[in-house]
Amino acid sequence: MSPADSARASRHFDQELQELRELLLRMATRSEEQVRDALNAVKRRDAQAAQHSIERDHEIDALELDIEERAINLLARRQPMATDLRTLVSTLKISNDLERVGDHAVNIAQCAKRLAEAVPLPNLSELDRMADVSTEMLRDAIAAFIDRDPDLARDVCRRDDQVDRYNDSVFRVMLAEMSRNPNTVVAALQMMLVARNLERIADLATNLGEDVIYIVEARTVKHHAEELKSDQEDEGEFDQ
Amino acid sequence: MSGKRHNLEAPPELIARRRRGKVFQGLCLAATLVGVVTLVVLLADILVDGVTWLSPTFFTEFPSRLPARAGIKSALYGTVWLMGLVALISFPLGVAAAVWLEEYARKGWLRTAIHTNIANLAGVPSIVYGILGLAIFVRWMFAITGGRSVISGALTISLLVLPILIIAGQESIRAVPNSIREASYGLGATKWQTVRHHVLPNAMPGILTGTILALSRAIGETAPLIMIGALTFIAFVPDGPRDQFTVLSIQIYNWASRPQDEFRGLAAAAIIVLLALLLSMNALAIWLRNRYRKEW
Amino acid sequence: MPTIRVKADGDAALATRDVHVHYGDAEAIKGITMEIPRNRVVALIGPSGCGKSTLLRCFNRMNDLVPSARVTGEVLFQGENLYAEHVDPVEVRRRIGMVFQKPNPFPKSIYDNVAFGPRLYGRPKDLDDIVERSLRQAALWDEVKDRLGHSALGLSGGQQQRLCIARAMAVTPEVLLMDEPASALDPIATAKIEELIQQLVEHYTIVIVTHNMQQAARVSHYTAYLYIGELIEYDVTDTIFTAPNEKHTEDYVTGRFG
Numbered sequence: 001m002s003p004a005d006s007a008r009a010s011r012h013f014d015q016e017l018q019e020l021r022e023l024l025l026r027m028a029t030r031s032e033e034q035v036r037d038a039l040n041a042v043k044r045r046d047a048q049a050a051q052h053s054i055e056r057d058h059e060i061d062a063l064e065l066d067i068e069e070r071a072i073n074l075l076a077r078r079q080p081m082a083t084d085l086r087t088l089v090s091t092l093k094i095s096n097d098l099e100r101v102g103d104h105a106v107n108i109a110q111c112a113k114r115l116a117e118a119v120p121l122p123n124l125s126e127l128d129r130m131a132d133v134s135t136e137m138l139r140d141a142i143a144a145f146i147d148r149d150p151d152l153a154r155d156v157c158r159r160d161d162q163v164d165r166y167n168d169s170v171f172r173v174m175l176a177e178m179s180r181n182p183n184t185v186v187a188a189l190q191m192m193l194v195a196r197n198l199e200r201i202a203d204l205a206t207n208l209g210e211d212v213i214y215i216v217e218a219r220t221v222k223h224h225a226e227e228l229k230s231d232q233e234d235e236g237e238f239d240q
Numbered sequence: 241m242s243g244k245r246h247n248l249e250a251p252p253e254l255i256a257r258r259r260r261g262k263v264f265q266g267l268c269l270a271a272t273l274v275g276v277v278t279l280v281v282l283l284a285d286i287l288v289d290g291v292t293w294l295s296p297t298f299f300t301e302f303p304s305r306l307p308a309r310a311g312i313k314s315a316l317y318g319t320v321w322l323m324g325l326v327a328l329i330s331f332p333l334g335v336a337a338a339v340w341l342e343e344y345a346r347k348g349w350l351r352t353a354i355h356t357n358i359a360n361l362a363g364v365p366s367i368v369y370g371i372l373g374l375a376i377f378v379r380w381m382f383a384i385t386g387g388r389s390v391i392s393g394a395l396t397i398s399l400l401v402l403p404i405l406i407i408a409g410q411e412s413i414r415a416v417p418n419s420i421r422e423a424s425y426g427l428g429a430t431k432w433q434t435v436r437h438h439v440l441p442n443a444m445p446g447i448l449t450g451t452i453l454a455l456s457r458a459i460g461e462t463a464p465l466i467m468i469g470a471l472t473f474i475a476f477v478p479d480g481p482r483d484q485f486t487v488l489s490i491q492i493y494n495w496a497s498r499p500q501d502e503f504r505g506l507a508a509a510a511i512i513v514l515l516a517l518l519l520s521m522n523a524l525a526i527w528l529r530n531r532y533r534k535e536w
Numbered sequence: 537m538p539t540i541r542v543k544a545d546g547d548a549a550l551a552t553r554d555v556h557v558h559y560g561d562a563e564a565i566k567g568i569t570m571e572i573p574r575n576r577v578v579a580l581i582g583p584s585g586c587g588k589s590t591l592l593r594c595f596n597r598m599n600d601l602v603p604s605a606r607v608t609g610e611v612l613f614q615g616e617n618l619y620a621e622h623v624d625p626v627e628v629r630r631r632i633g634m635v636f637q638k639p640n641p642f643p644k645s646i647y648d649n650v651a652f653g654p655r656l657y658g659r660p661k662d663l664d665d666i667v668e669r670s671l672r673q674a675a676l677w678d679e680v681k682d683r684l685g686h687s688a689l690g691l692s693g694g695q696q697q698r699l700c701i702a703r704a705m706a707v708t709p710e711v712l713l714m715d716e717p718a719s720a721l722d723p724i725a726t727a728k729i730e731e732l733i734q735q736l737v738e739h740y741t742i743v744i745v746t747h748n749m750q751q752a753a754r755v756s757h758y759t760a761y762l763y764i765g766e767l768i769e770y771d772v773t774d775t776i777f778t779a780p781n782e783k784h785t786e787d788y789v790t791g792r793f794g
Contacts, residue, residue: 013791079750081777081789218779347603419640423700425601427653427707428630437652438642 013078017087020070024091024098027063028142031098034060034105035138035201039131041112042194045120050112053105060102067095086218090211094145097204097211101138104197104204111190111197118187126173127195130166133159134198134205141208150216153209157221163202170195286515290508298509302475303491307502312510315491317477318390318470319459319517322487325394326458327451330402334454335440335447337402338409343435355410362403369400370467378468386482388469393485396464401454408450412443441532448529452522459518462489488514539781541771542758544573548612549711549741550595550632555609557590557599557765564590566765567609572711577733577742579756579773581749583788586762588745592713594618595743596632597625613711630657633709637716639696641688641703646680649688649699653707666706674702675732694725701732705740712736714744718751730755749789753777761785 034053041050071091074080080088137156144152174188213221250258301311345351373396377385385392416439424434466472471486472494478485488510495507544551550572557565564587572578580588590599597618599605611618618628630653641649650667654660667684671677676698680691688699697717704712714733718726733742733755746752752759753773760770761784769776769785780786787793 081749081753081791082780082786084790085778417640419636419638420642422598422601422636423640423642423703424652426596426598426629426634426636427656427703428626429652429656430626433656442643 013074013080013084016070016074016078017084020067020074020088020091023063023067023070024095025142025146027060027067027095027098028145030060030063031101031105032135032138032142034102035108035135038105038108038112039135041109042115045112045116047113047116050109050116053109057102057106060099064095064099068092071095083215086215090215094208094211097207101201101204104201107197108194111194115187115190118190119183121177121184121187121191124170124173124191126166126169127191127198130163130170130195130198133163133166134202137163137202137205138208141205141212144209144212148212148216150213153212154221156209157206160202160206163199167195167199286508286511288508289505290510290512293505293509294512298506299513303473303494307500307506310495310503310506312488312491312513314474314477315486315488315510316513318485319488319514321390321478321481321485322394322397322465323455323459323517323521325391325481326397326401327455329394330398330405330454331451333398334402334405334450335409337406338413338447339435339440341406342410342413343431343439358403358406362407366400366461367463367467369396370464372396372399373464373468388471388484389482390478390485391481392468393465393470393487394481396468397458397461400461400464401458404454404457405447405450408453409443409447412446412450413439415446416442444532445529448525448532452525455521455525456518459514459521460489462487462493465490488517538767539769539771539785540570540767541775542571542573542578542760544571547574548572549574549614550743551612552591552594553610553612555591555594555607555611557587557594558606558608559602560604564765565594568762568765568767570760570767570770572741572743573758574741575737575739576758577737577744577756579752579759580743580745580762581747581752581759581788582762582768583793584747585764587765588762589715590765591762592715592743592745595711595713596634597628598634600625630707631709632711632713633704633707634713634715635697635700635704635717638720639693639700641691641696641699643687643689645685646688646691646699647684650703650706653703656707670702670706671699673705673736674698675728675735676702692725694721694728697721697725697729698732701729705736709740711741711743714742716745716747719747726751749777761788763788 034056037049037053040046041053071088075088078084137159140152141156144150144156171192174192178185178188210221213219297309298311299316300313301309302313303315304310341351341355345354373392377392377395378387381392385395420438420442421434424438429437465487469484470490471484472490474484474486492507492510492514495503495510498504548571552568552570554567554569555565556563556567568591580591582588593599594607594611595613595618599607607619609619613628613632617623642652644652647667650670651663654663654666660666668677668681671680676695679695680686680699688696691699697720701712701717718729721729730751733744736742744752744756756773758770759773759776761768761776761780761782763784769780769782771781775781776785777789780789
């Protein structure tokens with residue numbers, strides 16, 4: 001085809017890719033908001049807010065369906081190669097993961113509803129920290145996707161161990177609380193569930209980071225700390 | 241109220257365009273008819289004049305002062321001899337030259353010069369060839385040709401038709417698609433194998449057409465043959481290439497310029513024979529061409 | 537510097553060393569060095585005018601037929617330089633066969649088409665066997681075995697191209713060069729040709745020029761990307777189409793320019 005023709009076709013395809021990207025961003029933003037709203041409902045023991053959050057989950061599901069359909073269409077019609085191919089394949093994976101983030105946010109909202117009716121627990125700083133780190137990871141992973149920044153993505157992956165540690169810690173503390181004060185069992189269990197869901201959200205943020213690295217560098221990375229460290233050393237950096 | 245025009249009917253300007261086209265068409269037809277009608281009238285005239293003189297004796301008798309006893313035996317034999325020799329000489333030479341020019345010669349100024357010269361030679365008046373033939377074949381090569389002989393005539397006429405053959409041959413060879421050559425070379429054929437198995441067979445229909453053209457021209461040539469000394473009144477047939485001769489065209493010319501009416505009839509009869517000969521030569525070449533075409 | 541990651545490790549069927557091709561004053565190939573591993577399919581891709589056909593024709597000295605063409609550098613066939621003084625191009629073309637873009641069967645019978653090559657070298661006694669073997673290899677035997685005497689021009693485009701392949705194989709070359717063999721064919725005929733290539737590579741080394749990237753992706757083990765006479769990238773096909781090293785290659789395979 002003539003250069004003019006292919007330029008025109010390329011622009012249209014680029015347009016389609018851009019639309020898909022925007023949809024994915026909208027989905028990511030929504031998922032992030034869902035997590036934030038659910039966590040706020042936990043903190044403020046607001047059952048109504050939690051319910052509201054649960055009802056809005058269908059928006060995320062609808063976005064996932066739309067994105068999936070468009071991505072498959074583009075794969076069939078455009079026979080993409082190289083970066084375009086990696087981007088489209090990763091888009092499918094990312095939308096899938098974001099949908100699961102939405103589901104975990106729903107789980108947290110449901111914990112919030114139950115916590116609102118239960119005996120309140122003293123403030124748990126580890127859980128607060130864990131919530132902060134997880135939501136930051138999600139936010140940074142999305143930012144890495146927007147900016148196509150593999151270094152930021154790697155940074156997100158590295159924080160996953162932190163979240164795992166917080167999870168263990170919350171588990172231990174809640175266990176101790178439950179054995180000390182049986183009245184708090186219901187609340188404690190819910191907190192453990194919240195922590196559990198936050199840990200999964202952090203994992204999904206890590207997946208998102210890995211997908212960003214794949215799109216930009218064509219490298220498949222699994223988020224084990226050792227691999228990441230040797231990854232860094234290859235690039236001449238040094239991290240303690 | 242103006243009639244309602246349906247959407248796809250011809251608008252007025254289209255009708256005018258079409259009318260102009262019809263006029264042009266008519267003019268072309270008229271031009272064609274001029275040629276055709278003239279030809280038909282001429283042929284009819286010849287046939288009317290000459291058909292009564294076509295008798296067996298016409299073919300077996302030699303020319304005579306008495307119209308009743310005149311025949312074209314010597315002229316007919318002479319023409320057949322001449323055409324045979326011309327075909328034998330010019331065909332291989334013409335084809336070989338065309339092959340060399342198209343397949344072997346390097347494309348440079350020399351080849352262009354040769355090509356241009358040959359094209360020019362095709363347009364040279366035939367009398368010039370007659371002068372050339374007289375000087376070279378009759379006089380200078382007397383020992384070989386025997387002077388004013390059939391072979392001298394054949395060589396002269398061959399020179400005359402050679403440019404036509406070469407050009408037709410070149411065109412035919414050029415028309416063979418290059419993809420065929422590439423396929424042949426790609427299989428490990430040499431240039432000669434490629435020419436022999438693919439180029440020539442595929443060019444042959446065109447070459448034979450060129451040969452028809454060339455021989456058709458040759459059969460009617462009179463002036464150069466008179467120049468090299470074909471006789472006008474002989475009572476013998478050539479018994480070899482180095483013997484003297486005459487041809488139908490000269491005989492026709494001779495008879496047509498006699499005052500008696502009978503000789504005009506004889507001339508017409510001879511023209512009919514000449515045309516018949518021409519047609520059979522063409523038919524032979526067309527048959528050969530079709531045979532080549534069918535094989536592929 | 538081009539990205540070249542294909543090394544034949546001493547088992548190269550063909551190789552070029554700093555090959556330049558000039559047509560008159562214009563330089564069509566500007567110093568290409570690459571290796572074609574044995575029994576593999578290598579695809580040459582690139583936009584029109586990048587020189588892929590010219591490069592292909594260096595491998596069997598078909599460029600000799602163009603009067604203004606001048607080739608420098610070395611083209612090695614099993615270690616021997618094809619452009620050395622003592623080498624006869626006719627012999628080269630017997631051992632390195634070629635199939636062209638537009639099917640070009642001779643205006644002869646199917647049998648005579650395939651038999652033409654072997655007949656060039658004498659009168660082989662087992663000509664019938666050779667013809668049958670070649671037609672079978674080209675996956676055409678079943679379709680034409682009852683009409684070997686018919687004109688080759690009566691076949692469909694796809695069948696004609698397979699006939700040309702059979703014809704090329706009748707002289708048992710070691711390498712098959714294919715210049716856009718399916719570009720004049722419909723999708724089904726194209727698929728048959730591609731299937732055939734995948735079968736043939738077991739016994740032949742194949743170099744294929746194609747302007748169809750998807751085709752290159754489907755049939756080749758290695759792909760070389762050329763641009764205006766230069767080799768930009770040469771790597772495993774998977775890599776070229778999922779994660780090419782050169783931005784130029786990336787722009788071409790994603791269709792950013794034609």
